[in-house]
Amino acid sequence: MRTVWPVYGRRAVAVIDQRMLPHRFETIELASAGRAADAIASMVVRGAPLIGVTAAFGLAMQADADAGDQALATAAGQLKSARPTAVNLAWAVDRALDHLMAIPAARRADAAWSFAIALADDDVATNEAIGRHGEGLLHAAAHQKSGGWLNVLTHCNAGWLATVDWGTALAPVYKAHAAGLKVHVWVDETRPRNQGAGLTTWELREAGVPHTVIADNAGGHLMQHGEVDLVIVGCDRVTAQGDVCNKIGTYLKALAANDNDVPFYVAMPWSTLDRRLVDGVREVPIETRSAREVTHLTGRDSNGKMVEVQLVPDGTQAANPAFDVTPARLVTALITERGIVPATADALAAMGPH
Protein backbone atom coordinates (compact mmCIF):
# COMPACT_ATOMS: atom_id res chain seq x y z
CA MET A 1 0.00 0.00 0.00
CA ARG A 2 0.97 3.67 -0.21
CA THR A 3 1.35 6.11 2.70
CA VAL A 4 -1.05 8.71 1.28
CA TRP A 5 -3.91 8.22 -1.15
CA PRO A 6 -6.93 10.18 -2.42
CA VAL A 7 -10.32 9.18 -1.02
CA TYR A 8 -12.36 9.31 -4.18
CA GLY A 9 -15.73 11.03 -3.97
CA ARG A 10 -14.78 12.97 -0.83
CA ARG A 11 -11.93 15.14 -2.15
CA ALA A 12 -9.84 14.17 0.84
CA VAL A 13 -6.76 12.02 1.39
CA ALA A 14 -6.11 9.18 3.79
CA VAL A 15 -2.76 8.65 5.51
CA ILE A 16 -1.27 6.11 7.91
CA ASP A 17 -1.03 7.60 11.42
CA GLN A 18 2.69 6.99 11.95
CA ARG A 19 2.54 8.11 15.59
CA MET A 20 0.75 4.85 16.40
CA LEU A 21 3.18 2.45 14.72
CA PRO A 22 4.41 -0.18 15.40
CA HIS A 23 1.73 -0.83 18.01
CA ARG A 24 -1.40 0.11 16.09
CA PHE A 25 -2.14 0.44 12.41
CA GLU A 26 -4.59 3.31 11.97
CA THR A 27 -5.43 5.55 9.06
CA ILE A 28 -6.70 9.12 9.26
CA GLU A 29 -8.61 11.16 6.70
CA LEU A 30 -7.42 14.70 6.01
CA ALA A 31 -9.99 16.94 4.36
CA SER A 32 -8.48 20.43 4.40
CA ALA A 33 -5.17 22.21 3.96
CA GLY A 34 -5.18 23.03 7.67
CA ARG A 35 -5.56 19.35 8.60
CA ALA A 36 -2.75 18.45 6.23
CA ALA A 37 -0.48 21.07 7.82
CA ASP A 38 -1.36 19.80 11.30
CA ALA A 39 -0.65 16.19 10.27
CA ILE A 40 2.79 17.25 9.03
CA ALA A 41 3.62 19.31 12.13
CA SER A 42 2.47 16.60 14.55
CA MET A 43 4.23 13.85 12.61
CA VAL A 44 1.16 11.83 11.71
CA VAL A 45 3.08 11.83 8.44
CA ARG A 46 6.83 12.41 8.35
CA GLY A 47 9.84 11.79 6.13
CA ALA A 48 10.96 14.43 3.63
CA PRO A 49 9.28 13.13 0.45
CA LEU A 50 6.02 12.21 2.18
CA ILE A 51 5.50 15.60 3.81
CA GLY A 52 6.04 17.24 0.41
CA VAL A 53 3.41 15.09 -1.29
CA THR A 54 0.95 15.45 1.61
CA ALA A 55 1.32 19.23 1.39
CA ALA A 56 0.59 19.15 -2.36
CA PHE A 57 -2.66 17.30 -1.56
CA GLY A 58 -3.29 19.93 1.13
CA LEU A 59 -3.10 22.65 -1.50
CA ALA A 60 -5.55 20.68 -3.65
CA MET A 61 -8.02 20.59 -0.76
CA GLN A 62 -7.58 24.34 -0.38
CA ALA A 63 -8.29 24.77 -4.10
CA ASP A 64 -11.57 22.87 -3.58
CA ALA A 65 -12.58 25.27 -0.81
CA ASP A 66 -11.31 28.52 -2.36
CA ALA A 67 -9.01 28.64 -5.36
CA GLY A 68 -8.42 32.40 -5.30
CA ASP A 69 -4.85 33.74 -5.38
CA GLN A 70 -4.92 34.97 -1.81
CA ALA A 71 -6.45 31.80 -0.34
CA LEU A 72 -3.95 29.56 -2.13
CA ALA A 73 -0.97 31.69 -1.14
CA THR A 74 -2.05 31.71 2.50
CA ALA A 75 -2.54 27.93 2.56
CA ALA A 76 0.82 27.43 0.83
CA GLY A 77 2.51 29.51 3.52
CA GLN A 78 0.82 27.54 6.28
CA LEU A 79 1.81 24.20 4.73
CA LYS A 80 5.41 25.25 4.15
CA SER A 81 5.86 26.44 7.72
CA ALA A 82 4.64 23.13 9.23
CA ARG A 83 8.26 21.88 9.38
CA PRO A 84 11.40 23.85 8.48
CA THR A 85 14.19 21.43 7.60
CA ALA A 86 13.16 19.07 4.80
CA VAL A 87 13.31 21.10 1.61
CA ASN A 88 10.92 18.71 -0.14
CA LEU A 89 8.05 20.41 1.67
CA ALA A 90 8.66 23.88 0.21
CA TRP A 91 9.75 22.34 -3.09
CA ALA A 92 6.43 20.52 -3.54
CA VAL A 93 4.25 23.43 -2.37
CA ASP A 94 6.07 26.03 -4.50
CA ARG A 95 5.85 23.85 -7.59
CA ALA A 96 2.15 23.22 -7.04
CA LEU A 97 1.45 26.91 -6.39
CA ASP A 98 3.37 28.08 -9.49
CA HIS A 99 1.44 25.57 -11.56
CA LEU A 100 -1.95 26.71 -10.21
CA MET A 101 -1.31 30.45 -10.39
CA ALA A 102 -0.72 30.11 -14.13
CA ILE A 103 -4.26 28.84 -14.81
CA PRO A 104 -7.74 30.38 -14.31
CA ALA A 105 -9.17 29.98 -10.79
CA ALA A 106 -12.17 27.97 -12.05
CA ARG A 107 -9.89 25.21 -13.31
CA ARG A 108 -7.50 25.15 -10.37
CA ALA A 109 -9.17 22.56 -8.13
CA ASP A 110 -9.03 19.73 -10.67
CA ALA A 111 -5.55 20.81 -11.76
CA ALA A 112 -4.33 20.78 -8.15
CA TRP A 113 -5.56 17.22 -7.58
CA SER A 114 -3.98 16.05 -10.83
CA PHE A 115 -0.74 17.76 -9.84
CA ALA A 116 -0.64 16.12 -6.40
CA ILE A 117 -1.48 12.69 -7.81
CA ALA A 118 1.29 13.04 -10.41
CA LEU A 119 3.74 14.15 -7.69
CA ALA A 120 2.88 11.04 -5.66
CA ASP A 121 3.39 8.82 -8.70
CA ASP A 122 6.70 10.54 -9.48
CA ASP A 123 7.88 9.92 -5.94
CA VAL A 124 7.22 6.20 -6.33
CA ALA A 125 9.12 6.09 -9.64
CA THR A 126 12.00 8.12 -8.18
CA ASN A 127 12.41 5.83 -5.21
CA GLU A 128 12.17 2.73 -7.35
CA ALA A 129 15.05 4.11 -9.44
CA ILE A 130 17.06 4.92 -6.29
CA GLY A 131 16.44 1.32 -5.27
CA ARG A 132 17.74 0.04 -8.60
CA HIS A 133 20.94 2.08 -8.46
CA GLY A 134 21.53 1.31 -4.79
CA GLU A 135 20.91 -2.39 -5.30
CA GLY A 136 23.94 -2.46 -7.59
CA LEU A 137 26.08 -1.11 -4.75
CA LEU A 138 24.82 -3.79 -2.39
CA HIS A 139 25.56 -6.59 -4.85
CA ALA A 140 29.04 -5.15 -5.46
CA ALA A 141 29.72 -4.95 -1.70
CA ALA A 142 28.53 -8.53 -1.23
CA HIS A 143 30.73 -9.69 -4.12
CA GLN A 144 33.75 -7.96 -2.57
CA LYS A 145 33.00 -9.62 0.75
CA SER A 146 32.70 -13.00 -0.97
CA GLY A 147 30.16 -14.80 1.17
CA GLY A 148 28.20 -14.37 4.39
CA TRP A 149 25.64 -11.76 5.27
CA LEU A 150 25.91 -8.20 4.05
CA ASN A 151 25.38 -5.89 7.03
CA VAL A 152 23.84 -2.49 6.28
CA LEU A 153 23.40 0.12 9.01
CA THR A 154 20.64 2.73 8.71
CA HIS A 155 19.52 5.65 10.84
CA CYS A 156 15.97 6.94 11.40
CA ASN A 157 13.36 5.80 8.90
CA ALA A 158 13.95 6.36 5.21
CA GLY A 159 11.81 3.44 4.10
CA TRP A 160 8.44 3.43 2.35
CA LEU A 161 6.75 5.06 5.33
CA ALA A 162 8.90 8.17 4.79
CA THR A 163 7.91 8.43 1.12
CA VAL A 164 4.85 7.50 -0.92
CA ASP A 165 6.29 4.04 -1.56
CA TRP A 166 9.62 2.15 -1.65
CA GLY A 167 11.55 4.59 0.55
CA THR A 168 14.96 5.97 -0.32
CA ALA A 169 17.64 4.39 1.91
CA LEU A 170 15.68 1.14 2.24
CA ALA A 171 14.69 0.80 -1.43
CA PRO A 172 18.07 -0.81 -2.34
CA VAL A 173 17.68 -3.18 0.62
CA TYR A 174 14.19 -4.25 -0.48
CA LYS A 175 15.40 -4.84 -4.03
CA ALA A 176 18.52 -6.76 -2.97
CA HIS A 177 16.49 -8.88 -0.54
CA ALA A 178 13.96 -9.70 -3.26
CA ALA A 179 16.84 -10.68 -5.55
CA GLY A 180 18.02 -13.21 -2.98
CA LEU A 181 20.99 -11.34 -1.49
CA LYS A 182 21.66 -12.23 2.15
CA VAL A 183 21.23 -8.73 3.56
CA HIS A 184 20.83 -7.86 7.26
CA VAL A 185 20.06 -4.37 8.57
CA TRP A 186 21.33 -2.79 11.79
CA VAL A 187 18.55 -0.38 12.76
CA ASP A 188 19.54 2.63 14.90
CA GLU A 189 16.71 3.19 17.36
CA THR A 190 16.98 6.96 16.57
CA ARG A 191 16.24 8.77 19.78
CA PRO A 192 14.37 10.82 20.67
CA ARG A 193 11.35 9.87 18.54
CA ASN A 194 12.60 6.37 17.79
CA GLN A 195 11.69 6.23 14.11
CA GLY A 196 14.19 3.38 13.73
CA ALA A 197 12.91 1.32 16.65
CA GLY A 198 9.25 1.86 15.77
CA LEU A 199 9.01 2.36 12.01
CA THR A 200 12.05 0.87 10.29
CA THR A 201 11.75 -2.35 12.28
CA TRP A 202 8.04 -2.54 11.44
CA GLU A 203 8.72 -2.09 7.73
CA LEU A 204 11.56 -4.60 7.63
CA ARG A 205 9.56 -7.14 9.58
CA GLU A 206 6.62 -6.80 7.19
CA ALA A 207 9.00 -7.31 4.26
CA GLY A 208 10.79 -10.25 5.87
CA VAL A 209 14.20 -8.56 5.82
CA PRO A 210 16.46 -9.76 8.68
CA HIS A 211 17.26 -6.86 11.01
CA THR A 212 18.45 -6.01 14.51
CA VAL A 213 17.64 -2.84 16.40
CA ILE A 214 20.56 -1.24 18.23
CA ALA A 215 20.96 1.65 20.63
CA ASP A 216 22.10 4.74 18.77
CA ASN A 217 25.44 4.56 20.55
CA ALA A 218 26.27 1.04 19.32
CA GLY A 219 27.08 1.78 15.67
CA GLY A 220 30.69 2.89 16.18
CA HIS A 221 31.50 -0.21 18.19
CA LEU A 222 30.00 -2.48 15.52
CA MET A 223 32.01 -0.71 12.83
CA GLN A 224 35.25 -1.16 14.79
CA HIS A 225 34.56 -4.89 14.87
CA GLY A 226 33.83 -5.29 11.16
CA GLU A 227 30.10 -5.82 11.70
CA VAL A 228 28.97 -3.06 9.31
CA ASP A 229 29.71 -3.34 5.59
CA LEU A 230 28.08 -0.07 4.62
CA VAL A 231 25.80 2.66 5.91
CA ILE A 232 22.83 4.00 3.94
CA VAL A 233 20.76 6.90 5.27
CA GLY A 234 18.16 9.23 3.82
CA CYS A 235 18.31 13.03 3.81
CA ASP A 236 16.15 16.09 4.33
CA ARG A 237 18.26 18.65 2.49
CA VAL A 238 21.51 18.41 0.53
CA THR A 239 23.41 21.57 -0.35
CA ALA A 240 25.12 22.51 -3.61
CA GLN A 241 28.46 21.33 -2.22
CA GLY A 242 27.02 17.98 -1.08
CA ASP A 243 26.59 18.58 2.65
CA VAL A 244 23.82 16.31 3.94
CA CYS A 245 21.20 17.27 6.51
CA ASN A 246 19.41 14.28 8.02
CA LYS A 247 17.99 13.08 11.33
CA ILE A 248 19.97 14.04 14.43
CA GLY A 249 22.77 11.53 15.02
CA THR A 250 23.54 10.93 11.35
CA TYR A 251 26.74 13.01 11.61
CA LEU A 252 28.12 10.82 14.40
CA LYS A 253 27.53 7.72 12.28
CA ALA A 254 29.34 9.35 9.36
CA LEU A 255 32.32 10.16 11.61
CA ALA A 256 32.49 6.60 12.88
CA ALA A 257 32.13 5.22 9.34
CA ASN A 258 34.95 7.46 8.12
CA ASP A 259 37.22 6.38 10.97
CA ASN A 260 36.61 2.72 10.15
CA ASP A 261 36.68 2.88 6.32
CA VAL A 262 33.01 1.90 6.15
CA PRO A 263 31.31 3.37 3.02
CA PHE A 264 28.69 5.98 3.97
CA TYR A 265 25.98 6.39 1.33
CA VAL A 266 23.11 8.87 1.27
CA ALA A 267 19.97 8.09 -0.75
CA MET A 268 18.87 11.41 -2.26
CA PRO A 269 15.88 12.09 -4.48
CA TRP A 270 16.73 15.08 -6.66
CA SER A 271 13.90 17.01 -4.93
CA THR A 272 16.02 17.04 -1.73
CA LEU A 273 18.86 19.00 -3.36
CA ASP A 274 18.77 22.67 -2.36
CA ARG A 275 21.17 24.45 -4.67
CA ARG A 276 20.51 27.81 -2.97
CA LEU A 277 22.56 26.65 0.03
CA VAL A 278 26.26 25.81 0.07
CA ASP A 279 27.60 25.40 3.62
CA GLY A 280 25.15 23.01 5.25
CA VAL A 281 26.36 23.43 8.82
CA ARG A 282 25.86 27.17 8.70
CA GLU A 283 22.89 27.47 6.39
CA VAL A 284 20.39 24.61 6.79
CA PRO A 285 17.56 25.57 9.16
CA ILE A 286 17.46 22.94 11.90
CA GLU A 287 14.10 22.15 13.47
CA THR A 288 13.92 22.32 17.25
CA ARG A 289 11.23 20.03 18.60
CA SER A 290 9.56 19.73 21.97
CA ALA A 291 11.75 18.94 24.99
CA ARG A 292 9.13 16.37 25.95
CA GLU A 293 10.34 14.08 23.14
CA VAL A 294 13.64 13.83 25.07
CA THR A 295 12.33 13.76 28.63
CA HIS A 296 9.59 11.18 27.96
CA LEU A 297 9.16 7.94 26.04
CA THR A 298 6.01 6.49 24.52
CA GLY A 299 5.46 2.77 24.10
CA ARG A 300 3.09 -0.14 24.71
CA ASP A 301 2.59 -1.53 28.20
CA SER A 302 2.03 -5.22 28.96
CA ASN A 303 -1.74 -4.72 28.59
CA GLY A 304 -1.30 -3.44 25.05
CA LYS A 305 -2.09 0.15 26.05
CA MET A 306 -0.03 3.05 24.66
CA VAL A 307 1.59 4.84 27.59
CA GLU A 308 4.06 7.66 28.10
CA VAL A 309 6.71 7.48 30.82
CA GLN A 310 9.08 10.10 32.18
CA LEU A 311 12.84 9.44 32.00
CA VAL A 312 14.38 12.39 33.83
CA PRO A 313 13.95 14.05 37.23
CA ASP A 314 11.11 16.57 37.44
CA GLY A 315 12.08 19.94 36.05
CA THR A 316 15.10 18.75 34.01
CA GLN A 317 15.83 20.93 31.01
CA ALA A 318 16.16 19.19 27.64
CA ALA A 319 17.28 20.36 24.20
CA ASN A 320 15.92 18.70 21.09
CA PRO A 321 17.58 19.63 17.77
CA ALA A 322 15.90 17.26 15.31
CA PHE A 323 18.49 17.20 12.49
CA ASP A 324 22.22 17.58 11.96
CA VAL A 325 24.51 18.14 9.01
CA THR A 326 27.13 15.70 7.73
CA PRO A 327 29.84 17.49 5.74
CA ALA A 328 30.24 16.27 2.15
CA ARG A 329 33.78 15.00 2.85
CA LEU A 330 32.28 12.23 5.01
CA VAL A 331 29.84 11.05 2.31
CA THR A 332 31.06 8.27 0.01
CA ALA A 333 28.39 9.04 -2.61
CA LEU A 334 24.77 10.03 -3.14
CA ILE A 335 22.39 7.38 -4.47
CA THR A 336 19.95 9.29 -6.68
CA GLU A 337 17.28 8.38 -9.21
CA ARG A 338 19.77 9.47 -11.88
CA GLY A 339 22.55 7.21 -10.65
CA ILE A 340 25.38 7.25 -8.12
CA VAL A 341 26.75 10.79 -7.78
CA PRO A 342 29.79 11.96 -5.77
CA ALA A 343 28.88 14.44 -3.00
CA THR A 344 30.83 17.29 -4.58
CA ALA A 345 29.87 20.69 -5.98
CA ASP A 346 31.19 19.80 -9.43
CA ALA A 347 29.39 16.47 -9.68
CA LEU A 348 26.09 17.95 -8.49
CA ALA A 349 26.38 20.91 -10.86
CA ALA A 350 27.17 18.60 -13.76
CA MET A 351 23.90 16.70 -13.20
CA GLY A 352 21.88 19.65 -14.50
CA PRO A 353 18.66 21.24 -13.21
CA HIS A 354 15.87 19.64 -11.13
Ligand code: MRU
Ligand atom coordinates in the same frame (compact mmCIF):
# COMPACT_ATOMS: atom_id res chain seq x y z
O1 MRU B 1 11.70 13.76 11.58
P1 MRU B 1 11.43 12.78 10.48
O2 MRU B 1 10.96 11.46 10.94
O3 MRU B 1 10.56 13.38 9.41
O4 MRU B 1 12.88 12.57 9.83
C1 MRU B 1 13.02 11.73 8.73
C2 MRU B 1 14.42 11.62 8.26
O5 MRU B 1 15.33 12.21 8.81
C3 MRU B 1 14.63 10.82 7.02
O6 MRU B 1 15.91 10.23 7.04
C4 MRU B 1 14.55 11.75 5.81
O7 MRU B 1 13.40 12.52 5.86
C5 MRU B 1 14.59 10.99 4.55
S1 MRU B 1 13.11 10.10 4.25
C6 MRU B 1 13.23 9.29 2.79
